[in-house]
Amino acid sequence: MTMTKAEDQTIDALLDAEQARFLNDHPRSAAAWQKGQQHYLFGGPSHWMRRWAGGFPIYVESAQGARLQDIDGRAYVDFCLGDTGAMCGHTPAPVLRAAHMQLARGTTMMLPTEDSLWVGEELTRRFGLPYWTLTTSATDANRGAIRIARMITGRRKVLVFSGCYHGGVEEAHVELRDGKVGLRNMIHPNGVDHGAVSKVVEFNDLEALEKGLAEGDVACVLMEPIMTNFGMIPPLEGFHAAVRDMTRRTGSVLVIDETHTLSSGPGGYTALHGLEPDILVAGKAIAGGIPAALFGLTREIAERVWKLVPRVNPRIRQSAHLGIGGTLAGNALTVATMRAVLSEVLTPANYEIMIGLASRLAEDARVIISAHQLPWHVTQVGARAEIMFMPSPPKSGADVIAGRRANLETLLHAFYINEGILVTPFHTMFLMCPATEAADVARHADVFERFVKLLRKASVV
Ligand SMILES: Cc1ncc(COP(=O)(O)O)c(C=O)c1O
Structure with a gap:
């Protein structure tokens, strides 16, 4: 879906504001990232780590179950789960x-x-x-x-x-x-x-x-x-x-x-x-x-x-x-x-819990999307759900290329991380682990709704 130039500019301005907030809230991670430039080809131990929407990655203090803590003392609900590497939860x-x-x-x-x-x-x-x-x-x-x-x-x-x-x-x-x-x-x-x-x-x-x-x-x-x-x-x-x-x-x-x-x-x-x-x-x-x-x-x-x-x-x-x-x-x-x-860990009983929570997250997001009459949709694959800024599921890569609103995705991700929610940096995918709780899913619904209101106020959607 194409956006007007004015909408793109508004999104860019909102992203600048979220990235400034991120920098302000993460002084230790910012300093660590600066230091990392001295010895790593792309700043961190893997070049993938530079792709977080805040502008640089948070440095992790510890991770347990579905929660993560950074070196700036901020806590997160982790739906990224290492982009699936930690689908069992952190340190099960x-x-x-x-x-x-x-x-x-x-x-x-x-x-x-x-x-x-x-x-x-x-x-x-x-x-x-x-x-x-x-x-x-x-x-x-x-x-x-x-x-x-x-x-x-x-x-x-x-x-x-x-x-x-x-x-x-x-x-x-x-x-x-x-x-x-x-x-x-x-x-x-x-x-x-x-x-x-x-x-x-x-x-x-x-x-x-x-x-x-x-x-x-x-x-x-x-x-x-x-x-x-x-x-x-x-x-x-x-x-x-x-x-x-x-x-x-x-x-x-x-x-x-x-x-x-x-x-x-x-x-x-x-x-x-x-x-x-x-x-x-x-x-x-x-x-x-x-x-x-x-x-x-x-x-x-x-x-x-x-x-x-x-x-x-x-x-x-x-x-x-x-x-x-x-x-x-x-x-x-x-x-x-x-x-x-x-x-x-990846037992039938745990899958039942994880899939139930993913269904809840997907349903909450659908309710918010529909209440605001947004041309977006949610897809679920078992314990995994994804919000896409397109009216219906794409049938091909060409559909994604034509419909993707990449700058809106980046803005959402920056907003999430500032609000204590981690999702995989490459698109808006949420993964549940056996330790994910209903409260984590409810927290997502609250943050997502506030994001929608932010966009509404800025007249982007
Ligand atoms: C479907 C699929 N296959 C393979 C890989 C590669 O996994 P790894 O990076 O752990 O080698 C990925 C990574 O994202 C993937 O999504």
Whole structure:
């Protein structure tokens, strides 16, 4: 939705005011951020940390459950939860216990522990796929899945949907703008010929997908079951069935990335909706905030891998490795904490609580939107909800590009943080953890309503 120049100027002025308030309220974080510039390429230990709407990040003193405290002594309700890495809540007791125990018994040995047997069995029970590999990040898991797809198909290209994000995966850094393939989200070119390794089509565009797959050069389709990284883009009725049918017919591997959609329930969106991926990827929260991720294969895909890389080989030390994973992948600490998460934290009972609270937050926001007759909507995926400044859910990345009000999002985020609410900095997504309370959700409704009133007073909406 386009805004008038005057509206944009008003929003910019409101943002300036919120950022001035933020600076005033966070002198210690401001000073820390200044100091960080001396030794970090982009000010903080990860360049992502500079993207908070206040103008610089708060520095964290401590985080517990769904609450966080910064070094300026200010407290927050945390709906960002480390952009999903902390979906179990900060330092959940079972993870803390498991980590303590395993830290005292050795963290990383290039050897399995017995916990891994329990974890493997549980992963199959939850997600339905029989053969698993652990990695240190979801980025790594996606890279592993892509490498395997290329190995078994002998094809080079990865097909993704415009607006996707799958981590630091070169093949997925592409998007469509005005029908042309480009690099996503201001990513700088790096000499890689993305056209040679990637294809990108709009989500829900079955015709374009059919065309892209018909050329017979796609090793895998890499997708989130509902897109969560460009605002939420839900699949249209029948989309998943058609994707599955087309990938089977054209011999492309279907990789479903559940890193965010694990919010749907204990077996992710896949189990909830009966999807049939060839490879399933999950990460972030899976070990309770300790870096870990995984990918699982169907028997059919595993057998194709074993044909190339035999499972049993008497001269195993000389056998080929897969060119994926890493030294720390599947280490004892991550396996112990993964066991704690799967047995005690991301349980059906806790999902029920989290999903109930997300429904409450979504409903409160809808009531406020409708009371003020605003052209906005809310989407929910299990324990995750998102407010978007568009009248109805987008069907594709192109819809998001056309309708997004990025400056309004930044203003909302700056307002939230000043009012003690954290949401993921990249869009307006709220995540519940088992420790989130009804009072936290009620607090959000109050802050969101005050934001709407601020906009009304400034005649921006
Ligand atoms: C769907 C999805 N897959 C993969 C990743 C990459 O995760 P990580 O940064 O933990 O490697 C992300 C990160 O946001 C994601 O949203």
